[in-house]
Amino acid sequence: MGLGRHSLSAGLQGVFLVNETGSIAVDLLIESTGGGSARHVLDLFDQLLQRGHSPRLIYSMLRSDSLFQERLSRIDPARAIRLDMSRSPHLTDLLVATRLRKISSQNGRRSQRLLHAHSTKAGFIASMVHQSYAATIFTPHAYRGMDPTLSPMKRCALATAEHIISRSHNNVIAVSPDEEKYALRIGVRRGRLACIPNGVDPSLILQKAEAGRVARCKPGIVLGFVGRLAYQKNPLTFLECVKLVHRQQPHTRGVLFGDGPMDGQVRSFIATNGLGEIIDCPGQIDFVSRLHDIDIMVHTSRYESLPYVFLEACAVGMPIVSVRNAGSETIFPESRRLIGAPSDAKAIAADILRMMESEDAMKAARKESLDAVKRFSITVMVDAIEKIYRANLGATF
Numbered sequence: 001m002g003l004g005r006h007s008l009s010a011g012l013q014g015v016f017l018v019n020e021t022g023s024i025a026v027d028l029l030i031e032s033t034g035g036g037s038a039r040h041v042l043d044l045f046d047q048l049l050q051r052g053h054s055p056r057l058i059y060s061m062l063r064s065d066s067l068f069q070e071r072l073s074r075i076d077p078a079r080a081i082r083l084d085m086s087r088s089p090h091l092t093d094l095l096v097a098t099r100l101r102k103i104s105s106q107n108g109r110r111s112q113r114l115l116h117a118h119s120t121k122a123g124f125i126a127s128m129v130h131q132s133y134a135a136t137i138f139t140p141h142a143y144r145g146m147d148p149t150l151s152p153m154k155r156c157a158l159a160t161a162e163h164i165i166s167r168s169h170n171n172v173i174a175v176s177p178d179e180e181k182y183a184l185r186i187g188v189r190r191g192r193l194a195c196i197p198n199g200v201d202p203s204l205i206l207q208k209a210e211a212g213r214v215a216r217c218k219p220g221i222v223l224g225f226v227g228r229l230a231y232q233k234n235p236l237t238f239l240e241c242v243k244l245v246h247r248q249q250p251h252t253r254g255v256l257f258g259d260g261p262m263d264g265q266v267r268s269f270i271a272t273n274g275l276g277e278i279i280d281c282p283g284q285i286d287f288v289s290r291l292h293d294i295d296i297m298v299h300t301s302r303y304e305s306l307p308y309v310f311l312e313a314c315a316v317g318m319p320i321v322s323v324r325n326a327g328s329e330t331i332f333p334e335s336r337r338l339i340g341a342p343s344d345a346k347a348i349a350a351d352i353l354r355m356m357e358s359e360d361a362m363k364a365a366r367k368e369s370l371d372a373v374k375r376f377s378i379t380v381m382v383d384a385i386e387k388i389y390r391a392n393l394g395a396t397f
Contacts, residue, residue, distance in 0.1 A: 024389045025054040026114040027104065031085040031121040034065035035228050036308045037141040040198055041118050042071050047382040058103065060085040065284045085121055097128040104132045114389055120144060120165065127168035135170040135392035142305035146182050146326060149302055163187045171388050175306040178326030194388060197330060198306045199381030202373050205288055205315040212289030220251030221356055224294030226287045226309040227301065229260035234300040237343050239269050239279065241298055244349035246278055249356060255280040255294060257287050291316050296352060299328060302342045306330050314373035319365030321351050331372050
């Protein structure tokens with residue numbers, strides 16, 4: 001599927017939309033209030049509000065990060081409803097669903113609002129309250145079953161669970177072609193499926209990056225990792241890459257932006273391998289304001305859908321060395337440099353060294369990034385999501 005367009009399903013393409021300029025009332029539900037999925041929801045919330053719609057943010061704070069909390073503080077409290085959810089299935093999910101039904105109800109009648117659930121846990125909760133809303137939409141932000149390192153048994157179990165969750169919704173939105181293909185494989189009907197890649201505003205990213213630029217105190221190339229310190233993001237492989245590259249290029253340093261459940265393992269690896277002098281771990285901060293602290297982004301995720309940090313790095317023309325996953329293939333569909341195994345630190349390090357030793361390679365990588373980000377506009381993203389909302393609220397066939 002080409003990325004020059006957003007693929008609405010055949011069922012939606014034939015819809016006649018009524019009330020084309022009317023305000024849309026939608027609840028955006030999210031459990032994982034950190035990282036790219038949270039960024040997506042907050043950007044969507046802001047854009048819908050600017051377009052005159054009526055969004056509400058329903059969120060959990062059990063896994064929130066400081067960036068989410070800062071943006072949350074700027075939202076009108078009347079439009080933000082805290083609803084804590086556990087990450088894994090839990091008996092309290094029944095209480096969460098009950099409260100969500102009360103939030104949605106209008107004098108005991110079925111709500112005329114939409115519910116748009118983001119990530120798996122929110123999708124599961126939304127499936128329990130489907131009858132309480134006019135319609136429910138689900139954006140998985142990378143199905144767990146897309147992880148290529150899963151055992152066949154676990155992959156089968158996840159596919160079954162993800163099929164059950166997905167089939168409960170009026171529409172499923174994939175944010176990459178590979179995620180769309182996975183959704184079809186697990187039985188999501190094509191007529192309910194749309195592929196709408198994440199989008200950004202490069203001019204705003206550039207402006208923020210320039211405002212945060214500071215003079216460097218040390219020489220050398222800086223390799224950067226951005227993401228949660230969690231299994232999916234694979235931070236230990238990044239650290240191993242920095243160690244290998246540093247052996248060949250002693251002025252090389254690394255910076256690791258993020259926090260998460262593997263924080264202890266990351267710090268232990270740094271201490272055990274004597275990397276304390278060359279690795280900076282500032283934690284979870286606004287990466288965009290520190291974009292110019294990095295010379296080469298290193299992406300090691302085991303599986304992704306379409307990570308925002310990729311698009312942000314591309315917006316400033318940053319060279320990227322990446323393993324192959326749905327996100328990297330979506331952004332760089334014709335690149336031959338993507339590395340097949342997410343934990344092959346030697347292969348990743350070799351590619352970094354090849355780039356560092358050739359100014360032509362660095363220039364080509366910068367151009368590749370700048371060309372890539374042109375295909376991912378936030379305006380196009382929200383236009384496509386808005387069409388799905390209208391199709392569910394006011395469509396006749």
